[in-house]
Amino acid sequence: MVIGALNLAVADGGLGTGNGVAGGAIALVLGLIAMVLGRLALARSRRTGRTTDQPDHERALQ
Numbered sequence: 001m002v003i004g005a006l007n008l009a010v011a012d013g014g015l016g017t018g019n020g021v022a023g024g025a026i027a028l029v030l031g032l033i034a035m036v037l038g039r040l041a042l043a044r045s046r047r048t049g050r051t052t053d054q055p056d057h058e059r060a061l062q
Helices: 002-010 021-048 056-060
Strands: none
16 A cells, blocks of 8 residues: 555556556555455454354363
8 A cells, every 4th residue: 555655656647657556456446455354354353253263163062
């Protein structure tokens, strides 16, 4: 995401100039989407109390 924003900040010209403006914009948007989805997954895992160090079948035996 940071690289996409940096690319947009320093690119000369606009779309179609070959400076990667479209790629930078896409990277910025995908980075924001990834951050939101990661935050939602983290919040969900905290809500359910699940940990990654113990498999489901071992937790069911306790």
